[in-house]
Amino acid sequence: MSVESTHVAMTLNDHLPILQVLVPLATAPLIVLIGSRRLTWSLAFIASALSFVIAILLLMQVIDGSVISYQIGGWAPPLGIEYRVDATNAFVLFLVTGISTLVLPYARESVKSEIPARHHTLFYAAFMLCLTGLLGVAITGDAFNVFVFLEISSLATYVLIAQGSYRDKRALTAAYDYLIMGTIGATFFVIGLGMLYMATGTLNMADLADRIADQGANRTVRAAFAFIVVGMGLKIAIYPLHLWLPRAYTFAPSAVTVFLAATATKVAIYVLLRFTFSIFQPAFMFEVNTLEFIILPFAILAMFAASFIAIFQSDFKRMLAYSSIAQIGYMLLGISLLTDTGLTAAIAHLFNHGITKATLFMGVGILVLRSGGSFYNRIQGMGKTMPWTSAAIVIGGLSLIGVPGTAGFISKWVLVEATIEKGWWPISILIVLSSLLAVIYVWRVIEVLYLKAPLAGTNYKEAPLTMLIPMWILALACIYFGFATDVTLTASRAAAQGLLAGSAGMM
Amino acid sequence: MNKQNDNPETFPRLGQILLWVDKKKNVDRIVYALYAICALLFVADFLYHKHTEIKVEEIPGFYALYGFFMCAALVICAKGLRLLLKRPEDYYAPYDTQSEEYPEDQLERIDHDA
Amino acid sequence: MLEQIPTAFLFFAAAIVLFAIPQGRARAALLLVVPVIAALHVWTLPFGVFAQKEFFGFTLDLLRVDKLSRVFALIFTIAAFLGNLYAWHVRDTVQQVAALLYAGSAIGAVFAGDLITLFFYWEGTAIASVFLIWARRTEGAFNTGMRYLVVQIGSGVVLIAGVALIYRETGSIAFELMTLGSLGTWLVFLSFGVKAAFPLLHNWLQDSYSAATVTGTVILSAFTTKLAIYALARGFAGTEILIYIGAIMTLFPIFFAVIENDLRRVLAYSLNNQLGFMVVGIGVGTELALNGTAAHAFAHILYKALLFMSIGAVLYRTGTAKGSELGGLYRTMPLTMIFCVVGAAAISAFPLFSGFVSKSLILSASAHEGHYIVWAILLFASAGVFHHSGIKIPYFAFFAHDSGLRPKEAPRHMLLAMGFAAALSIAIGVFPSNLYALLPYDVEYVPYTTTHVITQLQLLMFSALAFAVLVRTGVYPPELKSVNLDTDWTYRRLIPRVIIGVRKVVSRLWQINSNFWLRRINSAISRLYHSHGPEGRIAQVWPTGSMVLWIAILLGITLIVNFVS
Structure with a gap:
């Protein structure tokens, strides 16, 4: 690699990439070792907030399109492990740490009511590990390291989902299902990596990209691509590999659902982007065909099938889970267009949907906290008794539909623009039509919350401020990013251009 | 045909004088006067030199006859027209002012002897 | 310096100042002072073009003064004065402001030297005047006002469309003599025609003037239509088609006037008929004829206002202006009756009254130019005017059968306003040379000849x-x-009925269609529910094994695609 990448650690600022992972990673055992129930939340929150600051600092350094390369222990790649930060993953880091920093204050009350106190320390430790894994996946420049961090986050996730069993025993089977599926996905992924290593003899992403570009496509590389796409597809919950998702989201503790919905699938999409565009070349025919004949149809199928299921749901939380699958369809659609604008739309939607879904799942969590369930007949009429929570849900719902003036509108608009740019206007129409389905399922919730009479004998208090404030920050962000479009779009465009530059972008 | 409790004494001075036309006989007098004037005007046509632009004007009494017969025709035609066009007063109601009372607060209805 | 201030702005400024003065005599006095100042201003203006303003690259001439615009502006200020004097008792800010803005807009339009300025004032008159109708504050008046507004604004829209076309064609927005030919000029002509109440476009006039307030009608009667007459005289003098349009205009309203019951509506019909004389004069287009039009407009505004004032006074005292309800009012309202008779004599063109010295100019001009049939129609119309305005109005209001109504004489300010108008009508009739001196062209015309007096008296x-x-x-x-049908029947009855009929058919078809689709959609939804609903195949909880099967299938497909390509 280039000469100037030889790393000389000078200041704390130079160590930011490793600190990004190290802070939560070190916090997890610290929480367990200290073992104090009182301190545990504070430690987790401080770690998360620190990570968030680090992510902002990193994003500021790379938003202009530059790249930070950090060599762990001073071992130069390809032998050593390299952390690379560019606009794309800095954006993902920002989203993940931002959400976790907002989820933690929210989690405090929610976890108190859903999980027995004796498990709190372990819960927060697992949460920290999950965060570590997601951050590591995003930041590393080493393909095998991706697998390692993916497993860290996945294992922590299984544990977190299983914590929902104190509220509903079905959380255990949901976690089990996810365990099976996630493991298969990770296995496929690592098989793909093995094949790549066989073909190229390296695991450093930049190096991989160079060598694949040199030798061109052969069977091993093709098979590796197929395994990696399907393996990651499982984590992303590409339709029809989504089957673990609705149950996992439905039965996990509220705070976990918020965190996973906003970050886990997004990080997986990031990995898919990284492999599809940076390591493999979008110029390869097999890649174009895979995207066009497999990802694209399934993305469109997801937009409709999952939306229809969402329409017919009678459980708010489950409805949102299905809507997530439909929304992932939009992101995959943007990716499969293989254009600058399409990628911009996908990355912007990744962010916008992250904050939108986080708002909504936080809203559900609050409703669950007060009413004890998320079924429509359980939460009906709560718009009157809990006006603040319900108003935030409405804002999130509008953003989910993509009403102008909300974040959801911006990315959908860019997506429609991208399809028209490519001349695929029937797909533009399909996007609009599937948004209409979103109108229906969001309206059902609004109807339940506002137009139905509250259940007899219930008079719920408004949520505690520690939950309301994070939710409203996100709800206002939905509106803010609906007007201040240049923030998200500039970052997304920078990321998209970096990705489309292929291995050149890895230099 | 005065009202039952009409007291002409309270009418304005000018009104009292004009009550002269209240009598049928006096109305007849006016009509006879009109006949006389008309006759005089008709005769007058023969007594001076008419400055005319158009041939028909030279016919003696052209203006008189034209005025009389055209007016009679006008009234008779209009009467026929009424058969065709007359509708009840509330035909366009309520989108019309014809069937409405004039708003009382914008009026100052006072009886003459109030 | 003074000539750089458009006269219209005096009225607009007064409309603002008005709000600073409390409701009462001071405010009513302001309403009287403004037209007087405006009249002096108009009188002192030198001829020429003043107050030019730049506007989006156009030069607007806000003040073009020549003899034609001056005579109209002058009579408009007089009319504003008389109208405001008559409305001395009104304590309604809406009507006061509307009257000022309306008069100002009309005067502004008369002085407009270009078509864009004309357009702005044209719409200004429309918007300001409708409040005089709405001020009656009844449902019927509101609806009538809406109809009036649609027509008037529509006229402005047609005007600006025509102006745009003319500008594209000639590159000029000057308001000068036009020749009918291009679409642009036709549109402008049509727009003027709507405001001038051309036959078939006339019904807004009868509809609205009988609906406005007592005082509002007096003000309405002066401006809108005469502004249109001015615009036609400026833009389309000598356009032959106007002769025939004018002739029909003098003719048909008299039939309606004979059978109409509402006396203010009768007056509106006769107003329409009088406009016909002016339109004929414009169509003939000779200097004599144009002088006739200007003179007739001048005289007409006075006696028409006088007639509306007298019937308005009756309405004010009795609450009705319907011939069937009135009668015998001469006993207690003798002065009003006398003023009404003066107005009637003036409109009928009795010698020594104003109509005699103005209308005869037009009749002479048309005969002189050889339009014999038109001349005969005008003669018939003259007789008809006397019949319905000259006799019918005073007869049914003040004589005829005794209605038993014994209202008090009109208030003093109304009598004063009527007195002024009556005095002016007689003064013009007795001393016509003063009016003739104001006219656009220098023409020698002697109204009082033996022939003219005797033939007119015979008629x-x-x-x-x-x-x-x-x-x-x-x-x-x-x-x-009763009410009588007129062209408004088409848009108040026929078209709505046609629309309702069409709507019925369409809604029936739509219902059949939507029933068909509704059934389709319902079955589609139930099928969707069957598959996607919570218990449906797709949304069910799948056994773990089948999920893995899906993974295998997808991997297989992906591998195949990868290898094949």
Whole structure:
């Protein structure tokens, strides 16, 4: 690699990439070792907030399109492990740490009511590990390291989902299902990596990209691509590999659902982007065909099938889970267009949907906290008794539909623009039509919350401020990013251009 | 045909004088006067030199006859027209002012002897 | 310096100042002072073009003063004065402001030297005047006002469309003599025609003038239509088609006037008929004819206002202006009756009254140019005017059968306003040379010749004779509570009915269609529910094994695609 990448650690600022992972990673055992129930939340929150600051600092350094390369222990790649930060993953880091920093204050009350106190320390430790894994996946420049961090986050996730069993025993089977599926996905992924290593003899992403570009496509590389796409597809919950998702989201503790919905699938999409565009070349025919004949149809199928299921749901939380699958369809659609604008739309939607879904799942969590369930007949009429929570849900719902003036509108608009740019206007129409389905399922919730009479004998208090404030920050962000479009779009465009530059972008 | 409790004494001075036309006989007098004037005007046509632009004007009494017969025709035609066009007063109601009372607060209805 | 201030702005400024003065005599006095100042201003203006303003690259001439615009502006200020004096008792800010803005806009339009300025004032008159109708504050008046506004604004829209076309064609927005030919000029012509109440476009006039307030109608009667007459005289003098349009205009309203019951509506019809004379004068287009039009407009505004004032006074005292409800009012409202008779004599063109010296200019001009049939129609219309305005109005209001109403004489300020108008009508009739001096062209015309006086008296007296004979024989149609259909029937009845009919058919078809689709959609939804609903195949909880099967299938497909490509 280039000469100037030889790393000389000078200041704390130079160590930011490793600190990004190290802070939560070190916090997890610290929480367990200290073992104090009182301190545990504070430690987790401080770690998360620190990570968030680090992510902002990193994003500021790379938003202009530059790249930070950090060599762990001073071992130069390809032998050593390299952390690379560019606009794309800095954006993902920002989203993940931002959400976790907002989820933690929210989690405090929610976890108190859903999980027995004796498990709190372990819960927060697992949460920290999950965060570590997601951050590591995003930041590393080493393909095998991706697998390692993916497993860290996945294992922590299984544990977190299983914590929902104190509220509903079905959380255990949901976690089990996810365990099976996630493991298969990770296995496929690592098989793909093995094949790549066989073909190229390296695991450093930049190096991989160079060598694949040199030798061109052969069977091993093709098979590796197929395994990696399907393996990651499982984590992303590409339709029809989504089957673990609705149950996992439905039965996990509220705070976990918020965190996973906003970050886990997004990080997986990031990995898919990284492999599809940076390591493999979008110029390869097999890649174009895979995207066009497999990802694209399934993305469109997801937009409709999952939306229809969402329409017919009678459980708010489950409805949102299905809507997530439909929304992932939009992101995959943007990716499969293989254009600058399409990628911009996908990355912007990744962010916008992250904050939108986080708002909504936080809203559900609050409703669950007060009413004890998320079924429509359980939460009906709560718009009157809990006006603040319900108003935030409405804002999130509008953003989910993509009403102008909300974040959801911006990315959908860019997506429609991208399809028209490519001349695929029937797909533009399909996007609009599937948004209409979103109108229906969001309206059902609004109807339940506002137009139905509250259940007899219930008079719920408004949520505690520690939950309301994070939710409203996100709800206002939905509106803010609906007007201040240049923030998200500039970052997304920078990321998209970096990705489309292929291995050149890895230099 | 005065009202039952009409007291002409309270009418304005000018009104009292004009009550002269209240009598049928006096109305007849006016009509006879009109006949006389008309006759005089008709005769007058023969007594001076008419400055005319158009041939028909030279016919003696052209203006008189034209005025009389055209007016009679006008009234008779209009009467026929009424058969065709007359509708009840509330035909366009309520989108019309014809069937409405004039708003009382914008009026100052006072009886003459109030 | 003074000539750089458009006269219209005096009125607009007053409309603002108005709000600073409390409701009462001071405010009513302001309403009287403004037209006086405006009249002096108009009188002192030198001829020429002043107050030019830049506007989006156009030069607007806000003040083009020549003899034609001056005579109209002058009579408009007089009309504003009379109207405001008559409305001395009104304590309604809406009507006061509307009257000022309306008069200002009309005067502004008369002084407009270009078509864009004309357009702005044109719409200004429309918007300001409608409040005089709405001020009656009844449902019927609101609806009538809406109809009026649609027509008036529509006229402005057609005007600006025409102006745009003319500008594209000639590159000029100057308001000068035009020749009918291009679409642009036709549109402008049509727009003027709507405001001038051309036949078939006329019905807004009768509809609205009978609906406005007592005082509002007096103000309405002066401006809108005469502004259109001015615009036609400026833009389309000598356009032959106007002769025939004008002739029809003098003719048909008199039939309606004979059978109309609402006396203010009768006056509106006769107003329409008088406009016809002016339009003929414009169509003939000679200097004599144009002088006739200007003179007739001048005289007409005065006596028409006088007639509306007298009937308005009756309405003010009795609450009705319907012939069938009135009668015998001469006993207690003798002065109003006398003023009404003066107005009637003026409109009928009795010698020594203003109509005599103005209308004859137009009749002479048309005969002089060889339009014999038109001349005959105008002569008939003159007789008809006397019949319905000259005799019918005073007869049914103040004489005829005794209605038993004994209202008090009109208030003093109304009598004063009527007195002014009556005095001016007589003064013009007795000293015509003063009016003639104001006219656009220098023309020698002597109205008082033996022939003219005797023939005119013959015409009028024999018309009166016909009236007397018909009334005494009982042939004369009695005043009945009724409305008469006019062209407004088409848009108030026919078109709505057609629309309702079409709507019925369409809604029936739509219903059949939507039932068909509704059934389709319902079955589609139930199928969707079957598959996607919570218990449906797709949304069910799948056994773990089948999920893995899906993974295998997808991997297989992906591998195949990868290898094949």
